[in-house]
Amino acid sequence: MQGEYRFAHRHIISIDDLSVSDINHILQTADSLKEISTRAIKKVPTLRGKTIVNLFFEPSTRTRLSFEIAAKRMSADTYSISATTSSAVKGESLIDTARNLQAMGPDAIIIRHASSGAPNLLKNHVQASIINAGDGTHQHPSQALLDLMTVKERKGRLEGLKVAIVGDITHSRVAHSDIIGFTKMGARVHVCGPNTMLPPGLEAMGAVRHRRVASAVRDADVVMALRIQKERQRDPLIPSLREYATIFGINREVAALARPDALIMHPGPINRGVEMSPEVADGGQSVILEQVTNGVAIRMALLYLVLGGSD
């Protein structure tokens, strides 16, 4: 990005808030920071003296660790609070938690919360930068950015690609961010799943809806399966995991309908044998672990950009 462009966001809450230029800039920044993780001494002083709080109200291993590693590789001081140790279990409101954190002067708060919109609420009560690490069934912007990065690295472009996303779209904040992110970058997102897992309005968000997996996946450049989130389903959406695996699971036969060079993706953690068969998840087209690697780079880029770190 040459010329006048300046990254102007203090918070990263929704992929919707980011322009194409913003996304390109984040991807380029992540690309240049990625190399740090391959060094013998994986640390740069960029965010030295910055205080970053991981505020996780939902269990998370991967995302939380990814943010923590990203922050530490740039020399920020990080602190993690999980719901089980925080005052949330004692009945403190989110706003009170936020005000108390603010009183200790963090530079950024990375929040994961079961309620959609919780980062928006937090933002109104603190001065720190807010980074959304997943809120309810709303958004998971860093995941979409790492997906974009992974696809762009492999394909050299995003524009014109066919991206198939299969699974529980309703309860997937990853899917919501990916649909908006890929569409914004010129790819075409095709979604499929049991109709009980496809929410209204997908078409207005730019996605094409399919009743059958085969038509969603055919000639796709990217095939992404979503985790069937048993913990999120409050009413019965499918008769059985067994039938789901048979009809909506991404197995070798289904994957073969995509382009021969198609990328196989999954935001993790995988229910092996349910939404994706092991031979597909571990196969030559799978970039699932690259997604995880790029996750650190994307989160380094986000922290660097919102905290305005100096080179």
Next chain:
Amino acid sequence: MRGTHPILLENGRVIDPARGVDQVSSLLLRDGVCRLAVDYARLPAEVERIDLSGKWVMPGLIDMHVHLREPGEEYKETIVSGAQAAAAGGFTAVACMPNTKPVLDSEAGIALVVDRAREALVRVYPVGAISKASQGEQLAEFGEMRRAGAVAVSDDGRPVVSSQMMRRALEYAGNFDLPVISHCEELSLSQHGAMNEGELSTRLGLGGIPNAAESVMVYRDLALAALTGHRLHLAHISARESVALIRWAKAQGWPVTAETAPHYFTLTEEAVGRYDTRAKMNPPLRLQADVDAVIEGLKDGTIDAIASDHAPHSELEKEVEFDRAANGIIGLETSLPLALRLVRDGAIDPARLVELMSANPARILGVPGGTLAEGGPADVTVIDPEREFVYGITDVASKGRNSPFLDWRFTGQAVLVIVGGRVVLRR
């Protein structure tokens, strides 16, 4: 009423559709009642003459659906504070819903409200519960509640889940001529929702409540009203399908009336914006097509009443995550100004406004008022249709501040409210 002096309302445009009146005339209020034939030669010496040129003189407005939170949640509202908000909004009477803590499901509960209401600026009519603790399992004692002063029964805030229970409630209410007010909601369709279901709920990642969650139950209750032949009143109608069903049921001659709230003819789901809990209510704000259908229903008589569903909450319930926030907004002070927008837009005329906000609520609940009749109660609302004001947070009379209409600019407001011959508001 103590401490009242005779008042002569002069030169106002008296709008009283129940008598077929819409003309500039005078009205004498004396000893708590209306005197239509004003004998200027024999005006009482102590009479106060109020010139109301350019103003509209209407029978006192009645809000037939409010939540006053007393007993049990007095930090949100009390009968006295709610009545102040009612007077500020131009109302001379309100009917308060029984979903207090505890639920008003007994003679004692109703008697408590009647007793507290003696201190209130406006008339307060309690609505009793349909079922004990509004649990939907056992009928509440309608007869005793009626005797204590209940004017209707409702489990408002939650639906009567069992169809058989609703049928029995309609039948039994018939013994006491109590209307049954139904909160129409099919819980299995709505229970995980926080807003209207559609593209916006998907984008915001919020659980959706489809129109069908309301209309399915509207049809059930209409069918039960037809089956039992007893009066059904449907609360806070929000969905276009519900309006169509009610229109059809009325054409069949079924004994049904319906109300809507000002937010359903004013706002769409867009008001939720970025998780604004002041736009969270149940039923939820819907689409423009629903707003248009509700307005059509108000025009053509399908919907009989405008009621605010005034639901005060404190920041404890509203300054939280959207999905955890309580439903409801305050509405007593914005109901009339929002209805007057419909008049200014030409959707309804002033006489229809009086029907919707005074005559019909009085008729449905069987309470005095609704007309300025000779010898009838001196409950009068005077409106200045041209008065401009901004509804600022410091202006709010209710204890609640949970309104999506804060800082809205309005044209048209009540400037004089008289209850039983006593002035309770003058601006």
